[in-house]
Amino acid sequence: MVLLDVVGLTKTxxxxxxxxxxxxxxxxxxxxxxGQFLLVTGQNGAGKSSLLRCLYRTYLPNDGHxxxxxxxxRVDLARAADVDIALLRREEIxxxxxxxxxxxxxxxxxxxxxxxxxxxxxxxxxxxxxxxxKPELYSAYPTTFSGGEQQKVNLAHALARPRRLLxxxxxxxxxxxxxxxxxxxxxxxxxxxxxxxxxxFHTADEIRxxxxxxxxxxxxxxxxxxxxxxxxHGGFYVAD
Amino acid sequence: MxxxxxxxxxLNRVDEPxxxxxxxxxxxxxxxxxxxxxxxxxxxxxxxxxGEIVGIVGExxxxxxxxxxxxxxxxxxxxxxxxxxxxxxIGLDGVNLFSLDRFxxxxxxxxxxxxxxxxxxxxxxxxxxxxxxxxxxxxxSGERSFHALRAAAREALAASDFPLDxxxxxxxxxxxxxxxxxxxxxAIALRPRLLxxxxxxxxxxxxVQALVLDTLKRLQRERRLAIIIxxxxxxxxxxxxDRVLVxxxxxxxxxxxxxxxxxxxxxAYTQQLVHAKL
Numbered sequence: 001m002v003l004l005d006v007v008g009l010t011k012t013x014x015x016x017x018x019x020x021x022x023x024x025x026x027x028x029x030x031x032x033x034x035g036q037f038l039l040v041t042g043q044n045g046a047g048k049s050s051l052l053r054c055l056y057r058t059y060l061p062n063d064g065h066x067x068x069x070x071x072x073x074r075v076d077l078a079r080a081a082d083v084d085i086a087l088l089r090r091e092e093i094x095x096x097x098x099x100x101x102x103x104x105x106x107x108x109x110x111x112x113x114x115x116x117x118x119x120x121x122x123x124x125x126x127x128x129x130x131x132x133x134k135p136e137l138y139s140a141y142p143t144t145f146s147g148g149e150q151q152k153v154n155l156a157h158a159l160a161r162p163r164r165l166l167x168x169x170x171x172x173x174x175x176x177x178x179x180x181x182x183x184x185x186x187x188x189x190x191x192x193x194x195x196x197x198x199x200x201f202h203t204a205d206e207i208r209x210x211x212x213x214x215x216x217x218x219x220x221x222x223x224x225x226x227x228x229x230x231x232x233h234g235g236f237y238v239a240d
Numbered sequence: 241m242x243x244x245x246x247x248x249x250x251l252n253r254v255d256e257p258x259x260x261x262x263x264x265x266x267x268x269x270x271x272x273x274x275x276x277x278x279x280x281x282x283x284x285x286x287x288x289x290x291g292e293i294v295g296i297v298g299e300x301x302x303x304x305x306x307x308x309x310x311x312x313x314x315x316x317x318x319x320x321x322x323x324x325x326x327x328x329x330i331g332l333d334g335v336n337l338f339s340l341d342r343f344x345x346x347x348x349x350x351x352x353x354x355x356x357x358x359x360x361x362x363x364x365x366x367x368x369x370x371x372x373x374x375x376x377x378x379x380x381s382g383e384r385s386f387h388a389l390r391a392a393a394r395e396a397l398a399a400s401d402f403p404l405d406x407x408x409x410x411x412x413x414x415x416x417x418x419x420x421x422x423x424x425x426x427a428i429a430l431r432p433r434l435l436x437x438x439x440x441x442x443x444x445x446x447x448v449q450a451l452v453l454d455t456l457k458r459l460q461r462e463r464r465l466a467i468i469i470x471x472x473x474x475x476x477x478x479x480x481x482d483r484v485l486v487x488x489x490x491x492x493x494x495x496x497x498x499x500x501x502x503x504x505x506x507x508a509y510t511q512q513l514v515h516a517k518l
Contacts, residue, residue, distance in 0.1 A: 078247075
């Protein structure tokens with residue numbers, strides 16, 4: 001089943017005080033089925049993170065559609081009402097970044113287990129253990145953690161909840177080898193359960209086995225492309 | 241500058257079908273309020289669902305506190321409709337609360353809406369005991385037994401993370417953070433569905449502020465409260481709110497998911513506001 005159908009998605013930042021438009025990507029088209037993994041590549045500033053953020057609606061796309069087949073019905077992520085996006089974020093779509101936003105005086109374990117009910121704590125311990133966070137840090141506040149430790153809490157938080165679509169923005173950055181292996185294994189398990197993923201990875205080697213298709217973003221900032229430039233790549237349609 | 245289509249023009253239209261099955265708890269349409277020559281609130285519309293925290297930000301005088309006073313039925317607008325999805329037995333389904341007589345309006349205000357002001361003097365009797373301040377709300381609702389009143393006040397104070405060994409101290413002897421907790425206990429004592437917060441943590445030191453925000457977040461989760469919080473502190477809004485409205489000169493100039501408004505602000509004024517944050 002097609003889970004996500006992206007048609008003509010376009011993002012341009014408008015910076016009012018500079019009186020400037022900054023195009024990021026233009027007329028992007030691709031499809032993603034359940035259980036598929038799409039790798040997004042491109043140089044720094046090519047718009048990889050912006051694409052993920054547009055799908056999560058942290059950024060507002062300027063044009064185009066991102067039709068998502070939710071449990072409640074089909075919805076355009078580019079245009080749905082905010083309350084609907086909030087609902088999907090709670091229940092279906094997860095976003096994993098390399099940055100944790102720790103909440104003051106909330107422990108690592110509480111943060112991961114929050115809102116998961118009775119089994120939450122066991123699940124949180126399991127995930128944190130899998131990523132190799134030292135048990136003595138479970139009750140500590142993540143504000144004081146190292147970058148890698150924060151990242152482990154972040155990943156555990158993101159993967160503790162059931163998801164149908166995961167947006168992964170460099171989730172392996174600042175992780176040690178054991179945590180990277182553990183994460184890849186978790187992602188492989190989720191993929192086997194039908195979870196679709198779109199990921200940006202600094203080094204893609206470790207994730208390569210999971211990848212079903214790849215899009216490369218390049219050059220939207222160099223000038224606006226046209227439909228004639230469309231190419232297909234790994235079964236996904238790309239305009240750059 | 242060439243025109244780039246702004247998504248704000250088509251997002252969140254009330255006539256669009258929604259995925260979310262439930263009806264909003266609160267619906268406000270076309271709110272307008274003028275004080276003399278000043279148009280304090282101009283055509284403000286808003287839906288808030290149970291379990292949701294909505295922030296209102298904007299500079300001083302932008303109309304955000306005026307909106308809160310109207311939602312608390314302290315004042316009447318010049319124009320506008322305001323409905324709350326209260327239990328059917330109350331018989332106010334679809335009724336414009338602004339059209340109610342003074343007494344019914346007061347009843348809705350005390351029973352179904354809680355409010356916490358920035359200035360505790362507005363919400364509390366500073367010389368009465370803290371438990372007495374909370375119990376007052378319960379008295380209005382008709383409870384007369386001393387033991388029941390005290391037990392209910394204790395429960396509300398505990399839910400607000402107030403230290404119970406201080407419950408018989410008057411608010412004037414308490415710290416700012418504790419005074420806010422007494423206000424909060426009073427606001428939630430009758431288990432309202434809607435909680436309004438007007439700069440609840442302004443003036444508190446950072447560590448106390450974090451604790452009060454934690455309490456609010458927990459209450460929202462446990463009681464499925466709809467919360468509207470007015471604040472000029474974007475950090476507080478980011479930590480607490482699911483959605484946010486940006487007001488300027490009485491109008492809502494931008495609204496969206498909190499991370500979207502703060503990370504990808506569309507309007508020129510919102511961009512200035514976000515970039516002004518330290």
